[in-house]
Amino acid sequence: MRALILALILAAPVAAQDIPSRDDGLAAWDEIFAVTSHPRCTNCHVGDAGVPMWNGLIYGSDTVHGMHVQAGESRVGAETMACRTCHISAQSDNATPHAPPMIDDAWRLPPTELAWLGKTSDKVCAQLRNPDTNDGFAMDELATHLETSLFVAWGFAPGAGRDEPPGTLDDMVVALKLWAAAGTPCAANP
Ligand code: HEC
Numbered sequence: 707m708r709a710l711i712l713a714l715i716l717a718a719p720v721a722a723q724d725i726p727s728r729d730d731g732l733a734a735w736d737e738i739f740a741v742t743s744h745p746r747c748t749n750c751h752v753g754d755a756g757v758p759m760w761n762g763l764i765y766g767s768d769t770v771h772g773m774h775v776q777a778g779e780s781r782v783g784a785e786t787m788a789c790r791t792c793h794i795s796a797q798s799d800n801a802t803p804h805a806p807p808m809i810d811d812a813w814r815l816p817p818t819e820l821a822w823l824g825k826t827s828d829k830v831c832a833q834l835r836n837p838d839t840n841d842g843f844a845m846d847e848l849a850t851h852l853e854t855s856l857f858v859a860w861g862f863a864p865g866a867g868r869d870e871p872p873g874t875l876d877d878m879v880v881a882l883k884l885w886a887a888a889g890t891p892c893a894a895n896p
């Protein structure tokens with residue numbers, strides 16, 4: 707009986723005042739987009755041409771990765787020159803300027819449905835709330851998952867004089883949870 711009562715309490719709908727408003731949700735989305743549109747993230751989150759960017763380094767904007775690097779369909783450069791030829795899979799503090807960044811995972815581009823480079827806030831908003839285009843995550847899982855992604859961790863601590871996206875990873879996780887609780891609103895559509 708106690709278990710039943712507990713289950714009923716847990717299943718009770720959240721009080722209306724606990725649900726963040728659409729405006730709060732949109733403000734949280736703006737914070738998320740300020741990160742996902744930053745070169746530290748969009749340099750990898752590129753489309754099916756498979757060319758990573760050096761945008762946001764000293765080379766100026768709209769600069770593609772040097773040495774004609776192509777990720778190919780494999781997204782790891784298997785067809786031409788593997789990313790790992792230079793971006794060795796090893797933990798590193800990435801302290802040397804202009805050395806290839808390294809993490810303890812195979813350096814690679816995300817699947818093309820996660821391409822964000824040059825896209826509007828509304829486009830990326832619609833992508834990230836849809837499991838078909840966010841790598842298969844329900845919103846609550848996505849927030850938790852980001853805390854364990856080595857790519858995201860590197861983006862917030864890239865080392866070697868590279869600038870970082872605004873805020874911290876914790877701020878981003880809080881914003882994602884708030885956006886999710888508000889029903890993942892995007893400005894152009896519900
Ligand atoms: C070195 C390339 C690289 C960089 C830089 C990068 N990502 Fe990613 N990202 C990936 C890959 C690859 C995936 C696909 C999942 C996987 O293979 O781990 C991914 C997936 C994601 C996903 C979908 C959920 C998931 O992890 O599968 C989100 C959200 C994300 N990245 C956010 C970011 C943010 C925010 C930044 C900047 C702080 C960033 N990424 C920087 C490569 C990168």
Ligand code: HEC
Nearest residue numbers: 746749750758775776777782783789792804805806814815
């Ligand atoms: C021949 C060596 C080499 C190969 C192969 C290579 N890279 Fe790089 N990469 C570099 C170097 C060097 C830098 C740093 C450039 C600088 O800071 O001036 C770099 C930087 C980057 C950056 C910029 C990180 C940032 O946001 O500051 C990304 C993204 C990147 N590489 C992705 C890739 C991907 C994806 C592949 C495989 C498809 C790849 N690279 C293959 C040498 C390489």
